[in-house]
Amino acid sequence: MFTFNEAISLQVYCDTQEEVDHYWQKLSQGGDPKAQQCGWLKDKYGVSWQVVPKVLPDLIKDPDSAESQRAMEAVLRMKKFDIAELQRAYAG
Secondary structure, three states: OOOOOOOOEEEEEEOOHHHHHHHHHHHHOOOOHHHOEOOEEEOOOOOEEEEEEOOHHHHHOOOOOHHHHHHHHHHHHOOOOOHHHHHHHHHO
């Protein structure tokens, strides 16, 4: 009778790429691959999750800087976050 939707999501903040990979693999197992974008995924029950590297806010916090704009462009191209790629985009 009740279903989950994007009105609520759970967040997992990760220190390392290994943590991002671990939680992404576990939570996305059996979920909807079409519902994976920008660090978001849906698990097999339809619950929305955000698997976010802790460094991300520092990379995108200044919308007026070229560095943050490059990092945000990288975010928009990703499904699962790649910390090294985000840092490379920020550095230019």
